[in-house]
Amino acid sequence: MTEKYCIAVDMGGTNTRAALINSYGEVLTKIKEHTGTDPLATLNKLIGNLYSDNAAKVYGIGLAVAGIIDSDNGIVLWSPHIQKLKDVNLKTEIEKSFKTSVVIENDANAAAYGEKWAGTGKDYKNFVVLTLGTGIGGGIIIDNKLLPVAAEVGHMSINSGGAQCACGNIGCLELYASARAIIGNAVSALEKGDNSILKDFYNGNFYKITAEDIYKTALDGDMLARAVLREAGKNLGIGIANIINILSPDAVILTGGLVGAWNIYVEPAIQEASKRAFNELYARVKIIPSSLGDDAGVIGAAALIFKTPKTVK
């Protein structure tokens, strides 16, 4: 029997990752590129690279894209970081170029599906995946199935009189707990003249500071970096408490770059959630990292192909 492959693409924002993945969830090849100003061209190029040598074995293409996705029809209704894709029927576009079926889903929903298929979620019947990166996304599994809902938990207001979000809402969780929030708060503090080792990074060009820089500096004991991460973590915990009170999951599975900062960012989140969520519900939930690491996104996109029908619909 010929082994079956799929091409799995994770288009979160700045970077687009693509991988050749087999039906056991093993990543065989992976490539990455800046999404750039022509996201469709980037997609075609990355998929083309993987497709050319493996066309006969490719069973389908799974696309995980940040934003509001009409997965039934394959259309990107809105994407926060890839605005050029608005109203594009990616399914049709990619099926035009490659002779195989294409499935498209919101990236965090795909991540939840990937967790269920090949990650930490295998052990849980009801869980929520949070993707913690530039923004914050969510995917919900109930009774082992992906809920066919937007799950835009990063755009839940936790501070109704707070700051304006680009999405139109006010006080979104993402504004207080994402990598972008962490960087923004660190840069603001540096601009005000607060003391920190970060001042000397990139010859004082604060705008080049990354979330990873902040985390590493925090590990070295930098007070500003620690405070900024802790505050963001605490806000994440407020969001997690809301999720627990609404969805009473068995687990909240965390993925994305910020999970690396577990002890300074996630631990305060867990502490805050424990104080805020209903005791009866908090007692039953585990807040844990994904086992899939950097591959969570592409594994999720692959799950769209190998685990259809993918929703309770």
Add this chain to the structure above:
Amino acid sequence: MTEKYCIAVDMGGTNTRAALINSYGEVLTKIKEHTGTDPLATLNKLIGNLYSDNAAKVYGIGLAVAGIIDSDNGIVLWSPHIQKLKDVNLKTEIEKSFKTSVVIENDANAAAYGEKWAGTGKDYKNFVVLTLGTGIGGGIIIDNKLLPVAAEVGHMSINSGGAQCACGNIGCLELYASARAIIGNAVSALEKGDNSILKDFYNGNFYKITAEDIYKTALDGDMLARAVLREAGKNLGIGIANIINILSPDAVILTGGLVGAWNIYVEPAIQEASKRAFNELYARVKIIPSSLGDDAGVIGAAALIFKTPKTVK
């Protein structure tokens, strides 16, 4: 064929309602009593009244109870207004007294199930029911099935630095948008000496003022009453926007006493939700009243009996 009946009980807080309902969702008899200091005795009395004359036809007893309910095992884990029921196995207790099967569920979850069975929800595949009364509850239907989750949307923080809620969380939606919030804000304003016709109600005993008094006064043009209702409605809209962004429902169905104040309370909620939710999701949702009126609670409890299996489990 003998007609099948069930006894349906809605135990929300202050009052407990019980009804004899047939398998078409028709309410044949209904009775109501103060829940009082011995809720179990009240339950047994109300059920006993309906059971005695109809024992042969009673197919089951459905209990809709406010709080965190372990419906698999029939246990009340926590109830905000009926603390005596904490950790009581109501299923066992009631089955002991009456020779028929008992199903217990959170009251707002039951309401959602009732909407699907016999109310406005019949026309929608994915919807959220909000019960707007002393507190705010929620029930979620996805793919025509009740999600087996807590759905405690009233205890979603929308103001993370706000007031302490009895549930342990801070800034819960319920603190800003429920009947209790409306009354509390009106009384505070009256105590500060703000002008309003409400001052003269109950010989100036502000603590007797009800949400209905406030609504009627608002209809008469009272500025304080109007302002209090509008502010609560706006806050409800913030909660509804969060629900839309997370659950992307086809409909949000509103039930409970406050729905009567549609034009002054719900309309501002709809306006706020329209500004805050993702446009793409808001465009697809209808925010509408339940068609079941005061019977929504008992119809929901009856649905637990006549429409099992009741969840996606």
